[in-house]
Amino acid sequence: MAGGAPAPGGVASQTFASARNWLLMPSWAVLLVFVAAPVAMMLVYSFLTKEFRGGVIWEFSTGAYDQFFCNRGLFGDEPCQIEWTYINIFWRSIWQAGLATVLSLLIGFPTAYFIATRSEKTRALWVFAITIPYWVNLLIRTVSMKFLLRDQGPLNDLLIGLGLTEDPLRIINTNLAVQLGLYYSYLPFMVLPIYAAVERYNFTLSEAAADLYATKWATLRRIVLPAVKPGIVAGCILVFVPSLGAFLAPDLLGGARNFMIGSLIEEQFKGNAGNWPFGAAASMILLTLVLLVLLVSATQQRRTKGAV
Template identity: 75%
Template sequence: MAGPGSNHAPGPGSWRGILVPLLLPTWAMIGIFLLLPVLLMAVYSFLTKEFRGGVEWEFSLAAYDQFFLNRGLFGDEPPTLEWTYITVFARSIAQAAGATALCLLIGFPTAWFIATRPASSRGIWLFLITVPYWVNLLIRTVSLRFLIRENGPLNDALMGVGLISEPLQIINTNMAVQLGLFYSYLPFMVLPIYAAVERYSFAYSEAAADLYANRWVTLREIVLPIVRPGIVAGCILVFIPSLGAFLAPNLLGGAKNFMIGSLIEEQFKKSLGNWPFGAAVSMILMTLVLIVLFVQARAATRQEVR
């Protein structure tokens, strides 16, 4: 039996001396699995391309030059701004933004619904949200393909009830890609918002109602500011993986145009075989993502200070 005197938590001082060895596995994890690959990518993006894949260990800015400057098909024209890859980035960003908006539109009410159920049944609803995700993403994406195809069940059903007379062309369009991304990442939106709404105290809503705020004003002035961190987290968790996704664009969108993910893939696994350029595109993508995260973090700190 431990006496009351021996039952004290170790203070910060008691870790001194063994803290460093205890943290070593974490540092090793971050170093080997995060920093090293990123560093390797950064180095490769500044190397000289070897014909048909591979690199020569010679410093070169050719990859970044190719990304930003257009010297014509034969490389003999004066350099102008290269729009090819900016277009690919813009397309991916637009798709990811569309998918994020769709997820928010459906995810917020869903999270709200779950969080306002009795505590005993919330677990079941959350469980139902995650069930489809036990199946591999590739299989889910291919299945979606079967559902939305021209002669698929979705069109059959819509035509059966007389809503449409001609089958909808969904497959191989941008709409299909957004639908696929939405379906892939919806729980990443629902779960953080759910966590935020669950902590929301409905006494605030009652207080707002007592002060003659209608439902819309309550939502805008009370609820949204309080659950905002959950919404922001959800948006980031959906937006960033959507940006680099290539399963949905390839399988549902028909792969007619490069997305960032497929552009990079083509440099390594397919015929373009330009490793430094693939690494450079990855670096540029990572820089963009870091800027978004940085701006978000700044905004969050500022709000806390206020």
């Protein structure tokens, strides 16, 4: 906007601005109804008094947060000590989700790179192939996974048939099964954004790097990765966040032996506990953690952009 341009605020640009505001209305409405309102409700509920067997009493209370952070013994009458129960449950979920993200990245990046370097025609076919399993409902895919992994399932039959093991490997009801389930559920969320970024990448840059005697590894690390980093970050967030709240894979593949964040929250509403404020408080804490992750990644992104 150099000196010669007309000052903003003319009739035309005003019309444009108001039209733009009107055109944005649907998105604002969607955000208000599906994001702001539910979060506000959750926040309010987390500070209300629990009603026995579900529901809330409209009285202010910090009881839900107290329960999260304070261990007052089995009978609830001891002085407050730090409560590790829920912190451990959160940590377990974060660790699981983080591992699933790393695993997805390790397999997702080469896959995306491979697809993006095919000819234009076959590329569409590969992307199509990646999405095919996702036409089937997540629940059914998770149950199928259970069938594959079980002691008498095809995987163990194969291993025994090949003579690699005598007794079936115990995979079902372990963390490994949960990992496989999460990884399988969310892999495309990693592949597709990275694919989009690699596809936009200008491969002549790699050629230029090679002309300047960069090794393949150096080209990948210093040219390709920085260029497709936004896609990688987007993919990681898209895998990490839903994995964090997942409860299908932990329940069906992990045997539901231990609470994850998702099943802990579910139990407060659908289970015997019927503790809505606590469920809301746990959700708020989860939301805060997720927002922190997003915030950190956003600042990271900005810093990289500034450096370039």
